[in-house]
Amino acid sequence: MLIPSCLTVRNHYYHMVVRSLELELRRRLGDEQVASDPLDLYVFGKDAGLVRGEPGLVVFPRSTDEVATIMRLAGRHGVPVVPRGSGTGLAGGAVTTGPHVLLVTTNMNRIGRLDVENRCVWVQPGVINLDLSVHTTPFGLHYAPDPSSQSVCTIGGNVANNSGGPHCLAEGTTVNHVLAMEIVTPDGDIVVVGGPAPDPIGLDVRGLMVGSEGTLGIVTDVLVNLLPNPPASRTILLAFPEVEQAAATVSGIIANGLVPAALEMMDQPMTIAVERFANAGFPTEAAAVLIAEVTGHPSAVDAEAEVVRRLAASHQATVIRIASDEAERERIWLGRKSAFGAIAQMNPDYYLHDTVVPRTRLVEAIKQTYAISKRHGIPMLNVFHAGDGNLHPLMSFDASVPGVMERVEAAGKDLIELCVAIGGSLSGEHGIGLEKRDYMHLVFDEMDLDAQARVREALDPDGKLNPGKIVPQGSRCFDFGQPPPEGAWV
Secondary structure, three states: OOOOOHHHHHHHHHHHHHHHHHHHHHHHHOHHHEEOOHHHHHHOOEOOOOOEOOOOEEEOOOOHHHHHHHHHHHHHHOOOEEEEOOOOOOOOOOOOOOOOEEEEOOOOOOEOOOEOOOOEEEEOOOOEHHHHHHHHHHHOEEOOOOOOOOOOOEHHHHHHHOOOOOOHHHHOOHHHOEEEEEEEOOOOOEEEEEOOOOOOOOOOHHHHHOOOOOOOOEEEEEEEEOEEOOOEEEEEEEEEOOHHHHHHHHHHHHHOOOOOOEEEEEEHHHHHHHHHHHOOOOOOOOOEEEEEEEEEOHHHHHHHHHHHHHHHHHOOOOEEEEOOOHHHHHHHHHHHHOHHHHHHHOOOEEEEOOEEOOHHHHHHHHHHHHHHHHHHOOOEEEEEEHHHOEEEEEEEEOOOOOOHHHHHHHHHHHHHHHHHHOOOEOOOOOOOOOOOHHHHHHOOOHHHHHHHHHHHHHHOOOOOEOOOOOOOOOOOOOOOOOOOOOOOOO
16 A cells, blocks of 8 residues: 655645635635636746746736735635736746745726826726826826836736836836835735825835835735826937947947937847848848937937937948838837747747846847857847846747757856856846746845845745745845844844
8 A cells, every 4th residue: 555655645735725715715706716727727827938837726806805805815724825917027926836826917907097287197907008108198198117018018017027118218117107006915904105205204115015026015006107208209220230339339329428218229130030020121231220219309309319320320330210200110119029029930939038237248248148149059139228238138949849948048047147247137127036036146145135035024924925936045144033143234
């Protein structure tokens, strides 16, 4: 007779607990808001990245009260909860590390009453990023953060990862546009942090929550700041025979005191893929294409566009084209934002990275990226927010080929180590999640990681929310109640 192992017994017991929680959630929320079918669990088992998890249950709340109910019931059963938006994340932040409850906020998609005078509005986390700006355009306003996935990504996910986008160079990322938020805590309490004032008194809990990737609380409503639509804009398409010339133009623009609304670069392999996909009018013979956009008063944007034109010409630009009308401008941006979709022409799978390097070392980073691509035999195309040094190397591959995933992961590791070694950081806007969790030690020392672990422990001591993310295991330098090591700051 076979005796089941302790692990088997424990797993069986845990699945029984999840099933018990499922029955209670169905009674409280209704069958249509709870999913446990194997196909549903498989579909929701991953985000847009490479990592796959196995959720035990998927729930679709429609209100803050329902989120609070889910948290209280899950806590009573001892089952962790992982919040998820529309699943466009690329770092595994919304992937479960066990048979946990996956709380999907896409049904919470209401936009509140627009306060035109104070330029702000409350929106639920399931609101699509682009829908918000479409909603506010008739009032002459827009929401600044514009990730390339803005037609499908949600505000809640943007808040969780402090997302950016092409137009965040001058206007800032999500944290600069969130005034307040309603949060459900790990214990199921409902609190509001921040407020309509631009600099409220007290601890900046709002700033702490933005970018916390669903590990400290679940955002159920967000008060976002809106900006007036600029009266004029000039979008300039530039092409260069060498990547170095495009990078030098970027540095020259910033050095001249001009901070454009956007400065985006693509290398030749990416330009070719985009042009085949979107027919945006990009010159495919160029080694690098640069998109610059300046916004503001008509006379100011004309002067700034001339600065860009002059600097590009001084660095041997072969194409300098200012969009003649809104249709051409939209076509240029469609090409840029189609970059990731364009890769589907090459292979069935891709891995999009997100690291940051000093702007002055862009050329070095790009050359090393090509070397990594060659060393591991993985095609690598580059598109990046050149103005702030945020790289997005994109690997194209077929995961069904034996051994290819190992090479992709090795190339990803080399990319991360390269960018950190030349003074960069782990992530610009995609977050840490599972993808970069075990690389945190490259940029944070023991005390830094200990401080981050303590913040998380203070707000979620029982690990009820999104366990296993961001902070590596063993990040605590010493336990509470024990004397700290000599010289440690407590």
